[in-house]
Amino acid sequence: MSLAILAIFLFISIFLLVLYGYPVAFTLCGLSLLYAVCFLDLAVLTLLPNRVMGVMENSVLLAVPLFVFMGIMLEKSGLAERMLHTMSELFGRVRGGMAVSVIVVGALLAASTGIVGATVITMGLISLPPMLKRGYPPSLATGVIAASGTLGQIIPPSVVLVLLGSVLGVSVGKLFSAALVPSLLLVGAYVLYILALGVLRPKLFPSGHREGSPWNAAFLRNLVQSLVLPLLLIVAVLGSIIIGFASPTEAAAIGAAGAMLLTWSQQKLTWPTVKDVCRETTHLTAMVFMILLGATTFSLVFRELGGDRFLVQLIERSDLTEYQFLFLVMVVVFIAGFFIDFIEIIFIIVPVVTPLFVAYETDLIWLGILLGINLQTSFLSPPFGFALFYLKGVAPPEVKTVHLYRGIVPFLLIQLALLALVIFFPEWLW
Incomplete structure (x- = not known):
């Protein structure tokens, strides 16, 4: 029992040190080794090399750098700006049409990148000034x-879902399949909210306008290049995983190659661009895997x-029911999302609670989707949501923090409603 109490102290001390600002990977590894x-x-430490080799030999985790490469390459291609312009022309006559365009482009960009910070910053730079x-x-x-920028947490192919699949020990392909309907429902709910707001409170929106008809050769060419081709790439990546034609790693390789081709089609595939993409991919991947190796040490100890x-x-x-314990974990993850990154939550908190959910015979695929939606919601929640900080960093001076807090409330309510729907009616979704 005394050793078990020490394990709890180990968990709490790591969590506190991470909050204080110490590097996550070295805190996980160093403090665990000290204990x-x-x-x-x-002799226990002789088990560690086998654990580390098990991580290194996990081919599914190769999907992480490939999906990161795919996302950063598409970000550098300039497709997001072209997509927004094309969608704005498409929804030009609708009140709130530009807001709808931002949601659709944000969803496509999120599905392409899977990195919240990159998506929020990109969308903030290209769409906030025009709006x-x-x-x-x-x-x-x-x-x-x-x-729309945080949709990358749940829309597959998502780095969050890849890492959750690895930690929970479930199929990443099944996680992607299960996340498809909830993510589409969320995007649809956002769009319906904007359209309903345009009908009920039209003064909030500028009047829709469009000169002439966009359906000409130039518009159709832009539509194919900026919208259809990225959509086909996402469908190819997801479809190959869902139907079992390719593993997540193989599909990620297809996505990375396709992203390079799309960037080439935009005449942006230069040697400096490739170097920048490789440098950023290496940086993010090294960070993820260092944390993963630290988490492996922590899990063993x-x-x-x-x-x-x-x-x-x-x-x-304590006689907690499965749903009571689930509620407790969801609250802890939600609050932790205010202070630490999703990667840290996945590698610190999720491995600790997974055996308890196994004891409850909980469907771990269902649990992974709930955790993904929950992390996305915490990223949006005032006062500490990471997405709000990212957006404030690129917003013009006239945009105040209170504007961000007030504007996000309706979308938070939509996400909480979706979370409740997935909790109580999972059979409706997959």
Whole structure:
């Protein structure tokens, strides 16, 4: 029992040090090794090389750098700006048409990149100034951008889902399939909210306008290059995984190659661009895998100290039902999302609670989708949501923090409604 209490102290101390600002990977690894040396038989550490090799030999994790490469390459291609311009022409006569365009482009960009910070910053730079110039209220414009930018957490192919699949020990392809309907429902709910707002409160939106008809040769060419081709790439990547034609890693390789071709079609595939993309991909991938190796060390020491058995016994004695425990975990993850990144949450909190959900015989695919939606919601929640900080960093001076807080509330309510729908009616979704 004393060792089990030490395991809980290990978890709490790591969490506090991460909040204080210490590097996550080295905190996980260093503190876990210190506890192992002080409180365990050193023979336990002979198990660590096998654990590390198990991570290195996990071919599914190769999808992470490939999806990151795909997303950054598409970001550098300039497709986002062209997509927004094309969609704005398409929805030109609709009140709120530009906001709808931002949501659709944000969803496509999120599906392409899977990186929240990159999507929010990109959408903020290319769409916030035009929306403000057209007369959109700052709160509405920032709410739309922040909400659409965080869709990368749940829309497959998502790096979040790849990492969750690895930690939960479930098929990434099944996670992608299960996330498809909830993510489409979320995008649809955002669009319906904007259209309904345009009918009920038309003064919030500038009047729709469009000179002439966009359906000419130039518009159709732009539509194919900026919208249809990226959509086909996403469908090819997802479809090959869902129908079982390719593994997530193979599909990610297809996506990376396709992203290079799309960037070449935009005449942006230069040697400096390739170097920048490779440098950023290496940086992000190294960060993820260093945290993963640290989390592997933490998981080994935590279990050898008996932390997982202690938590299972604690839950059994507390007589919590599966849904009560799920609610507790969702609240903890939601609050943690204010302060630490999703990668850290996945590698610190999820491995600790997974054995407890296994004891409850919880569907881990369902749990992965809930965690993905929950992380996305916490990224939007005032006062500490990461997406709000990203957007404020690129917003014009006239956009105040209170505008971001006020504008995001309706989208938060939509996400919470979706989370409740997935919790109580999962059979409706897949």
